[in-house]
Amino acid sequence: MFAQLQDRFSGILKHLRGQGRLTEDNIKDTLREIRLALLEADVVLPVVRQFIEEIRAKAVGEAVMKSLTPGQVLIKLVHDELVRVMGEFNERLELNAPPPAVILMAGLQGSGKTTSAAKLARWLHERHKKSVMLVSCDVYRPAAIEQLRILAAEVEAEYCPSQVDEDPVAIAQRALDMARRRFKDVLIIDTAGRLHVDGEMMEEIKRLHAAVRPVETLFVVDAMTGQDAANTARAFDEALPLTGVILTKTDGDARGGAALSIRFITGKPIKFLGTGERTAALEPFYPDRVASRILGMGDVVSLVEEVQARVDRDQAERLVKKLNKGKDFDLADFKEQLEQMTRMGGVLSLMEKLPGMNQLPEHIKAKASDKELGKLIAIINSMTPQERRFPTIIKGSRKRRIAAGSGTRVQDVNQLLKQFLQMQKVMKKMQGGGMAKMMRALQGRIPQGLLPPGGGLPPGGMPPGGFPR
DSSP, X not given: OOHHHHHHHHHHHHTTTTOSBOOHHHHHHHHHHHHHHHHHTTOOHHHHHHHHHHHHHHHTTOBOOTTOOHHHHHHHHHHHHHHHHHTSSOOOOOOOSSSSEEEEEEEOTTSSHHHHHHHHHHHHHHHHOOOEEEEEOOOSSHHHHHHXXXXXXXXXOEEEOOXXXXXXXXXXXXXXXXXXXXXXXXXXXXXXXXXXXXXHHHHHHHHHHHHHOOSEEEEEEEGGGTHHHHHXXXXXXXXXXXXXXXXXXXXXXXXXXXXXXXXXXHOOOEEEEEOSSSTTXXXXXXXXXXXXXXXXXXXXXXXXXXXXXXXXXXXXXXXHHXXXXXXXXXXXXXXXXXXXXXXXXXXXXHHTTSTTGGGSOHHHHHHTSHHHHHHHHHHHHTSOHHHHHOGGGOOHHHHHHHHHHHTOOHHXXXXXXXXXXXXXXXXXXXGGGHHHHHHHHHHTTSOTTSSOTTSSSSTXXXXXXSOOO
């Protein structure tokens, strides 16, 4: 979502290198470029004005610290101001209420409420061990009820049935009663999409809110709508006591304006980012981490947390034992590593959390896309068990058969085998205690506090696909 801002800020800050102080003269042009970058990112004008004035007041005349350049001082100032604009710190869900704690989802049509409800149920179950029930009060979109039923099964949440001929308020009250009887920790209520100018629909959601008295009323908004996202959130907040925002579709071509504008306009915190279509693609919103991503500094903390939460530790432990016994890393193991990456949100999601990744050429990023990851898995799926175990037997005729079976080209099969051989060489270095040595070396390069308790990497070994280089 912040690729455009990343590129612009990266170019802007290069111009300040080699200068001794930040003065009115050398910062004037820089602030003009920052203003243009924010406006192009669809940040609302009042935010842009305040942002620029705050930086100007702090930057002019500030001495450059020893061993730092003016560019680095400005990065710190811009980073701090980005954090301030977006809300200072992560604001968690307030679930300290007699169970079931009710979460009401509100928003426009097509903003991603139903999918976000399922994502939130999964996140609460996996990260906080909450038992969750889902219910749909959207009686206007025929597929909405069935969609939520399917998603509830996928995320292992209980589902309260509803019908299109029922009153939404009656559905919500019945679901609340069922959740109490089933001893659920959380009840998530999905509602119909509505425009804030539709008086009848807004009156309905007010009645819903009054009937179930939710502890959280979350406004779900599409990041692609830019400034409109913030303005719509303000309109909804005037009708409902919103407690927070879920910003969806942040993996698309959104320019970042919504994330930088919503808190300023509504006073409501962004609590989650929807980062993809999968039900696992939801992450808490940390202003400081997002600011670091915008400035190209990555987000190693979130990356480590993602590894801890999503790596299959039993599977990783089996791989460690296999390598320690002197057995070869084969294509079946390679496929497991690729699937681990997919569960963690995909290659691009991991890459954007690594420092400096925004400076990679576009053709390199394209090769690391989730589509390419799916292609590699499809190729391995087209192999026989023997071919996965003994990749050296894969020659001309086998390559053609594998390519045809996976809908790819022989060149793609060759490329996968080349990547596999490189990975196999890394794995061989880990045999006989090599993994422990690599972990100790890696620990020396990661800032203190980012590693899990006890040092090293999460139990089970390395991140999927190996260590970032």
